[in-house]
Amino acid sequence: QITLKESGPTLVKPTQTLTLTCTFSGFSLSSSGAGVGWVRQPPGKALEWLALIYWNDEKRYSPSLRTRLTITKDTAKNQVVLTMTNMDPVDTATYYCAHRLYGWGIRGDSFDVWGQGTRVTVSS
């Protein structure tokens, strides 16, 4: 059974750096095809994809946030870390990490298992 759980601060001040950790179980991020992504959702608004890291350490970032985001993995600890710099009140959202669906013949990047999400508020 695959599970993921996000952890990190619930409140950050403007201009600070946010660090979120996704701790997962039930799969290995060293398995060919595996990946973990981050998606956020401001209150009452749509999902927004942030970043994705693959088993081979390839990384993809949202073009609009690329300069502020860094995604890394620790395969031994079964963790993926997302950092976002220069936080602003508009970054207030629920942040989700999710497991990338992979297997023979699967072509796209979709997320079949999600964490419960962690709410982050940006305020002074």
Next chain:
Amino acid sequence: QSALTQPPSVSGSPGQSVTISCTGSSNDVGDSNRVSWYQQPPATAPKLIIFDVINRPSGVPDRFSGSKSGNTASLTISGLQAEDEGVYYCSSNTGSRTLVFGGGTMLTVL
């Protein structure tokens, strides 16, 4: 990259069918068969219901089906049930292997 375009809301009566559209461009939806659909009930994490345009993960009823024509993907839900209510999102890979979501469509079962 711009968000994919979805209608804000759709509705239907139990037993009926509804279709939700997702319009992008030749750089995303039209680029390849890498479109997914998610269902999000209130205050819950999204659930994957369609991947690679037409495929259902195990456990998703065959009432849910996906298709694509050109730059527009569609999700059809047949035999509507009250439990289908929620917000539906499409997503697509882009030509540069990034991802983009749609703005979401609220489904109301009348």
